[in-house]
Amino acid sequence: MHRRVRRWSGGLAAALFLVSVSLLTAEPLLLAATAIPLIYVAYGALSRMPAGTDLQATRSVSDAQPTPGEPVAVELTLTNTGSSSLTDVRVIDGVPEELPVVEGSPRLCTSLRPDESATLSYAVMAKRGTYTFDAAAVRVRTLSASDEVTVDLPVAGDGTLTCSNTVSEVPMADATLPRAGTLPTDTGGSGLEFHSTRSYQPGDPVNRIDWRRYAKTDELTTIDYREEQAVRTVLVVDARPPARVTPEPGFPTGAELSAYAAERLFDALSRTSVVASVCAVGLASEDVPGGLGPDGLAWVDASGGHAAAHARQIFDSVGRAAARQSDADSAGDADVSEDDQPEQPGGEATRATTADGGTIEDPALLAVLARLPPTAQVVVFSPAADDWPVSLVSSLSVREYPTTLVSPSLARGDSLGAAVASTERTARLQRAELSGATVIDWDLDSPIDVALRASLADLFSV
Amino acid sequence: MDDTISLPTRMPWTSLATVIGVTALLVAGLLGTVSADRAALVGVATGVLLALSLWLSGWDRWQAVGTVLASVLALPVAVGLSLATGGTVVSLGAELFPVTSQAGVRPAVVTLLSQVIVVLGCLTAVFGATAATRGVVDTERVGTYGGVVVRTTAVPFAVALVLFTRGAVDFLQSNAGTPGVQQLTGEALTQVLEPIFDPVPGRTHIAIFSLLLALAAAALARGLDALPLSELVPETSDAPDVDRAVAVVERTFRWTGRLALLVAPVAGLFELGLGQESLAGLLPAGLYDFIVAVTAAPGLRGLLWWLFLSGTVVSVAVWFLRRTVQSSADRVGTVLAPYVGGGVITLAVVAVAGPAVDAIETALRATPAAAAVEQFFVPILDVYGPETVTLALAVVALFSLISVAGQLSVALATSYLRERTAGVTLAAAGLFGASAFAATLSTPTWLVLAGLVGAVVVWDAGSFGTTLGHEVGSGAATRRTELVHTGGTVAVGGVGAAATAGLSGVARGSIAVEPSVAVAGLVVCLVAVLALVAAIR
Numbered sequence: 001m002h003r004r005v006r007r008w009s010g011g012l013a014a015a016l017f018l019v020s021v022s023l024l025t026a027e028p029l030l031l032a033a034t035a036i037p038l039i040y041v042a043y044g045a046l047s048r049m050p051a052g053t054d055l056q057a058t059r060s061v062s063d064a065q066p067t068p069g070e071p072v073a074v075e076l077t078l079t080n081t082g083s084s085s086l087t088d089v090r091v092i093d094g095v096p097e098e099l100p101v102v103e104g105s106p107r108l109c110t111s112l113r114p115d116e117s118a119t120l121s122y123a124v125m126a127k128r129g130t131y132t133f134d135a136a137a138v139r140v141r142t143l144s145a146s147d148e149v150t151v152d153l154p155v156a157g158d159g160t161l162t163c164s165n166t167v168s169e170v171p172m173a174d175a176t177l178p179r180a181g182t183l184p185t186d187t188g189g190s191g192l193e194f195h196s197t198r199s200y201q202p203g204d205p206v207n208r209i210d211w212r213r214y215a216k217t218d219e220l221t222t223i224d225y226r227e228e229q230a231v232r233t234v235l236v237v238d239a240r241p242p243a244r245v246t247p248e249p250g251f252p253t254g255a256e257l258s259a260y261a262a263e264r265l266f267d268a269l270s271r272t273s274v275v276a277s278v279c280a281v282g283l284a285s286e287d288v289p290g291g292l293g294p295d296g297l298a299w300v301d302a303s304g305g306h307a308a309a310h311a312r313q314i315f316d317s318v319g320r321a322a323a324r325q326s327d328a329d330s331a332g333d334a335d336v337s338e339d340d341q342p343e344q345p346g347g348e349a350t351r352a353t354t355a356d357g358g359t360i361e362d363p364a365l366l367a368v369l370a371r372l373p374p375t376a377q378v379v380v381f382s383p384a385a386d387d388w389p390v391s392l393v394s395s396l397s398v399r400e401y402p403t404t405l406v407s408p409s410l411a412r413g414d415s416l417g418a419a420v421a422s423t424e425r426t427a428r429l430q431r432a433e434l435s436g437a438t439v440i441d442w443d444l445d446s447p448i449d450v451a452l453r454a455s456l457a458d459l460f461s462v
Numbered sequence: 463m464d465d466t467i468s469l470p471t472r473m474p475w476t477s478l479a480t481v482i483g484v485t486a487l488l489v490a491g492l493l494g495t496v497s498a499d500r501a502a503l504v505g506v507a508t509g510v511l512l513a514l515s516l517w518l519s520g521w522d523r524w525q526a527v528g529t530v531l532a533s534v535l536a537l538p539v540a541v542g543l544s545l546a547t548g549g550t551v552v553s554l555g556a557e558l559f560p561v562t563s564q565a566g567v568r569p570a571v572v573t574l575l576s577q578v579i580v581v582l583g584c585l586t587a588v589f590g591a592t593a594a595t596r597g598v599v600d601t602e603r604v605g606t607y608g609g610v611v612v613r614t615t616a617v618p619f620a621v622a623l624v625l626f627t628r629g630a631v632d633f634l635q636s637n638a639g640t641p642g643v644q645q646l647t648g649e650a651l652t653q654v655l656e657p658i659f660d661p662v663p664g665r666t667h668i669a670i671f672s673l674l675l676a677l678a679a680a681a682l683a684r685g686l687d688a689l690p691l692s693e694l695v696p697e698t699s700d701a702p703d704v705d706r707a708v709a710v711v712e713r714t715f716r717w718t719g720r721l722a723l724l725v726a727p728v729a730g731l732f733e734l735g736l737g738q739e740s741l742a743g744l745l746p747a748g749l750y751d752f753i754v755a756v757t758a759a760p761g762l763r764g765l766l767w768w769l770f771l772s773g774t775v776v777s778v779a780v781w782f783l784r785r786t787v788q789s790s791a792d793r794v795g796t797v798l799a800p801y802v803g804g805g806v807i808t809l810a811v812v813a814v815a816g817p818a819v820d821a822i823e824t825a826l827r828a829t830p831a832a833a834a835v836e837q838f839f840v841p842i843l844d845v846y847g848p849e850t851v852t853l854a855l856a857v858v859a860l861f862s863l864i865s866v867a868g869q870l871s872v873a874l875a876t877s878y879l880r881e882r883t884a885g886v887t888l889a890a891a892g893l894f895g896a897s898a899f900a901a902t903l904s905t906p907t908w909l910v911l912a913g914l915v916g917a918v919v920v921w922d923a924g925s926f927g928t929t930l931g932h933e934v935g936s937g938a939a940t941r942r943t944e945l946v947h948t949g950g951t952v953a954v955g956g957v958g959a960a961a962t963a964g965l966s967g968v969a970r971g972s973i974a975v976e977p978s979v980a981v982a983g984l985v986v987c988l989v990a991v992l993a994l995v996a997a998i999r
Contacts, residue, residue: 014918021902024572029901030898036961038958040955087947088947089943090933092933107938109933110939110940111946139933143946144950
């Protein structure tokens with residue numbers, strides 16, 4: 001697109017001004033000085049974009065398949081392949097709208113001689129999904145800035161960024177898995193491991209009668225083995241608004257990270273044939289395709305068909321809810337996001353009603369407890385931004401559910417607020433641990449697999 | 463490339479440094495040619511203060527504080543504006559006038575005018591360059607600032623008006639003895655005011671007294687009603703029953719007022735129709751004497767008048783406070799701040815009135831207008847007092863500031879100034895005008911040419927930088943392009959300056975031969991060049 005900018009036309013007015021002042025004050029110098037504005041007008045009028053202007057651009061992405069929350073360095077190199085110098089070249093790289101730039105600027109303004117190159121470096125925050133870079137917008141101006149050409153310059157080199165959200169391999173391949181999908185219990189029955197003996201009762205299976213003892217003492221005795229029951233694993237994702245906090249703009253929220261961890265665990269569990277249910281707390285009905293259940297929970301049971309697909313829908317819903325919230329935040333008051341910070345009255349209320357042995361009044365918490373099957377292992381995923389997950393974990397421990405809390409650590413930076421939030425979270429995790437749950441503190445700087453491996457190993461060795 | 467993306471339109475550092483550096487150098491150079499040094503310095507300071515005030519009035523973080531500061535700064539800015547223009551005129555007037563011959567008048571006037579315009583141009587340039595650093599000249603901010611200044615002016619204006627009216631009334635009354643118009647107005651005023659405040663003794667004045675009583679009683683009842691007396695009493699069982707007592711007093715006042723209002727016309731008819739003798743005959747002797755003593759006492763009249771005033775003031779103040787506590791603190795701060803600032807300004811002006819008037823008188827006496835000082839200034843001072851005169855001068859200065867804010871907002875509204883480049887455009891225009899008029903003073907040619915080219919460079923670097931900041935953002939590396947662009951502009955300006963130097967040599971020679979023909983020829987040449995340029999475009 002070619003455009004002429006009439007930026008020097010004020011020179012004519014300046015010339016007239018000088019003439020009138022010159023006539024008013026009888027000063028010949030000013031009449032001669034009209035040469036100055038007029039030469040600028042001529043400068044603007046005569047300056048033209050040189051023929052044979054040509055530019056080429058190449059982009060390189062440091063890591064085309066990063067993990068979510070990881071900054072990815074991008075470099076765009078612009079080369080003047082034309083025959084004339086370009087005094088004013090401005091370029092804006094076509095960063096995908098969804099990816100926030102976290103370091104540097106994707107914009108550059110420079111002067112280029114023939115065959116000279118300039119490089120533009122910046123970093124974007126990776127998000128789940130595949131993103132395609134657009135063509136770079138380039139605007140070239142003449143020295144007088146009165147003539148400009150704007151083009152969308154196709155860029156050679158890397159053009160996409162894929163942030164995968166599935167596990168290519170089961171991360172805990174080397175983890176000890178004694179028996180997938182079963183939980184040893186403390187009751188005797190049929191099984192493999194010896195538990196106890198008791199006197200024979202009519203109807204006991206013949207193969208469990210202790211024939212040796214019968215031969216010695218002439219008494220019928222039945223051997224009980226340690227019973228092994230198949231259990232369900234329930235993955236509870238905390239996606240309530242207080243969990244949708246983010247340490248810095250563009251970084252995934254606590255809820256998204258929780259969902260991400262849950263999704264990876266779900267995939268791993270599917271491969272090891274554990275019966276896994278997925279539950280997300282705190283979603284609105286417009287976030288979930290098909291709406292929420294009557295108790296306000298998004299729940300997928302492993303028994304139903306297409307469980308994996310439904311579970312994935314729930315994980316995606318968490319991302320949608322977080323996106324909706326951040327839209328609302330940016331559209332409305334900036335204070336809204338602060339309202340979701342940990343130190344909120346909502347958290348206080350929950351804490352007050354779920355003290356040890358106290359009553360529970362939080363509807364979401366009650367709904368989760370009501371929905372849980374009698375035998376289930378529960379893995380709770382929450383950034384522990386308020387006291388709700390601690391209440392849930394302690395309530396589960398009281399009901400003797402084996403419970404694990406996986407908590408992504410959101411504290412970043414050295415600000416006072418971050419330090420306070422981090423201390424509060426540590427205190428919450430300690431309380432959860434004291435109530436009997438296994439706590440996995442997932443530091444985001446370490447790979448997610450490490451935390452998951454710890455989580456899974458723990459889960460299966462209960 | 464999307465121009466609609468609203469990035470912060472802060473210009474990059476290099477362009478900003480160019481704008482500020484060139485402006486500072488040129489202003490220093492140009493002001494060196496002006497002989498009124500002090501006025502010039504005041505002008506520069508005023509430019510900076512005006513930009514600061516604009517920024518303060520749009521300070522979102524501490525809105526109330528910003529408004530108070532902008533409001534209080536209004537007086538220094540207004541006085542600075544007046545001193546920069548008036549001070550230059552006064553100090554130069556003393557220097558240039560009286561001229562020896564008739565032919566010397568025109569050059570003297572041109573010199574005076576040029577110097578004033580150079581000072582004003584430098585003021586504008588400093589203001590524009592300072593404003594450009596934060597981009598403070600925009601429609602919203604100028605509007606807010608205008609509102610603040612108008613509200614600030616309201617208080618000194620009202621006080622000055624009251625003082626002026628009082629001075630005028632006193633003066634006109636004292637003039638009743640002098641023949642002419644003064645006598646008429648003075649007599650009229652005396653006729654109106656005397657029956658109210660200073661009645662003729664020895665006769666009854668029931669009607670007017672009743673009217674005054676009715677007014678005072680009504681105002682007192684209203685004031686009592688407005689006061690939150692019952693709210694202030696503790697809510698305990700043994701607390702005195704204030705409510706009832708207040709209601710009784712208030713009812714008494716109301717009925718007194720109504721009664722007095724009823725009595726007034728009847729008494730008036732009796733007083734006019736019957737005359738004093740019949741009244742004295744009708745009434746018992748003691749009562750008549752008592753009525754005469756009460757209704758004609760000037761002290762009692764004064765008391766009633768002050769009661770009326772205090773009742774009115776109390777009800778207005780309470781109404782105002784009630785409104786105030788219902789608003790948010792920030793809003794109250796923002797809305798009230800200018801009035802508080804106006805009050806502070808009024809007090810300050812009244813405090814320094816004596817020395818200020820003396821200084822003005824001394825300065826004026828040094829000018830050719832010394833005769834006018836004796837003829838107008840001194841009598842006005844005698845009649846109205848130094849406080850009123852100083853306050854009136856301050857109000858006039860504040861009005862000039864209001865007009866500046868108005869002109870700015872009109873220029874912005876009509877897009878003569880674009881919001882984005884308003885600061886640099888003002889700076890460039892100021893420098894250009896100042897340089898042009900400096901040519902008529904004893905300024906070296908190189909400085910005039912440097913000023914003209916520098917004004918263009920300031921505007922070019924500023925507008926280029928603003929566009930750059932808008933398109934690329936201040937986070938990107940842009941210095942190289944900025945330097946190359948500014949270098950190009952300076953080079954072109956150098957060519958223009960060289961051409962001017964050459965042309966002026968030719969012009970000077972030709973003017974020595976035949977001035978009028980040469981000027982006419984140059985004008986024709988210029989029109990031809992303009993036409994050529996228009997054709998090229």
